[in-house]
Amino acid sequence: MRPSLRARLLLFLLPPLALIMIASAIAQYYLSVRPAGGTFDQALSDAAVALSQALENENGRIRFALSEETARLLRSDSTDDIYFAVRGPNGELIAGDRDLPASIGAMPMNQSRVYDDNFNQQKVRVAAISTDCGNARCQIQVAETLNKRQALTNDILLGTLMPQLVLGCLAFALIWLGIGRALSPLARLSLIIDQRSPRDLGPIEESATPQETKSLVTALNALFEKLRQSGLAQQRFIATAAHQLRTPLAGLKAEAELALLESPLPEMRHMLEHINQSAARASRLATQLLALARSEPDAHLVDPITTVDLKTLVEEHVDEWVRMAAPKNIDLGFELRAAITNGKAILLRELMRNLVHNALEYSPANAKVTLRCGAIAGNCFFEVEDSGSGIPAEYRQKAFEPFFRLPGTSGTGSGLGLAIAKEVTLAHEGDIEISAAPGGKGALLRVSFPSNARVN
């Protein structure tokens, strides 16, 4: 299990707290139960002293003159049974209960002693006193059962321990809450990190985080910066490589085309056409890699973010796309309305170009392809609908993976088109989805952006 900061704090705080509570409970018990018990002992001693008054010595004969009334009074106790025994100098019973055990050991004169004993299989408290009866020493014992003492103990326990327990629970709850509160900056920090887009490698704002997490945030920011730098370096490399690739490819293509223009041999022409097509594909791939590098976060250092009307972007390409559609006699249609968003025009063009190229590339001859753009409820959209064979539902997610190809299709595409479209869409906080064309035949690719997209 992961070590929890909360658990560790509780472990440090709770045992000492529990020890303190237990110690305090014990102290409370001794401080309140003993004195209370002492009061009852005193009453018991007083009863013994009172009984000693009833001893009389008449000419050497010891008499215990206890009136019935006094005896009744003595025994009248609502909660406890009272017993007593009066014994002569030789331990003979003069009055009272015979079986009450005599006290053991020497007793000082006229001083009572209180002790615990057993009588009739009950625990009793006994007060014993030695008293002078003529020339002899008599012993008087008064015993009572422990009921009212027990009741008092129970009362005291309830009265002191219950508040103690409630206090303990309260303290526990307060500690729990307090730890939670104290740890909440950490929770907030993890929430901030959780909610970051993986494309966002900017520093966490230190002012928004508490003092205690400052060093953590600083370390995180340093890591983010390193990641960002290495990302930037990689991006620059791809961009430069793609750019550098295109010039020689253009040369290769031009050379092949020139040879095509000049060569009369049919077999030669065939080969040259293949060289030409390969060069065209390679240079398209270079363009796409460049676009991928550009759609990475932090690429805004390279490309400016402006207000863009998707309609204008489409209109810029109408020539190009109509010419592309012509060889297969594809009926290319436009339904364009203003669709204004924030973004990088270069990337949005590449996005559209990829979607349209795909539709034109994979549609059969005489197919129908329709491009639409517009704005609905704060979102603007661009969509491409074709009347081709469509994309089966099970491939609609996979289609956005780089180098994915629908099984059974053959095209000259790199397989990067939709991956780029997705990257660019994400960079513009948009959504891209594939569905079946409303006409029932073909695919519909739809990209939508919030009109106030926060591009990164």
Added chain:
Amino acid sequence: MRVLLVEDDPTIADSVSRALKSQGHAVDSTNRGEPVAKTLERDPYDVLILDVGLPGIDGFEVLRRVRSRRIAIPVLILTARDAIDDRVHGLELGADDYLVKPFALPELLARVQALSRRKQSKIDMKLIHGPLVLNTDSRRAWLKDKSLELSAREWALLEFLMNRVEKVVSKEQIGQAIGGWEDELSGNAIEVYVSRLRTKLDPADIRIRTVRGFGYMLEEFSGAA
């Protein structure tokens, strides 16, 4: 026709100039932009092909210097950058057309041809598209050497399209161009004129392509000459 090619990549410069030569054009090639304006003042060229990414001063600067000396040569810009802003920038500076690298050599040849034809038609007052000839001076049209009757609106539409071969034009553009300020033509009216033109031009294999929801494009003439 005499072409000045300004391109610093030797492979591209070589293949482009060889291709142009194979079409019977005279080509001079340079890899620096600085002397271009002076060269053009001294020697008469018909077309300038200008690469944007040059060592030293770039293609845009060359174009600015050429135009500031009031040299009215047709200019075709070549750009390796795929930023359309480059193209727009070039066109604003007075370029007549642009091509993005890597381009198809036949397309470059066609564009150069079109540029020189445009220049020629300004001198001859003639627009030529395969078997179709419009004399803008006498306002008469011929198809396969036969006189072609056109209404004023049909004439305006055809002239507009012939100046933009292989370029898609929107209905709005057509409406503004041939309708004038007072009565901008409705989409339906334009469809009617296009359909009438098609009826007249179809026998000569001249095709006006419909771009659904957008406009029209006069296709490059490819029928048997």
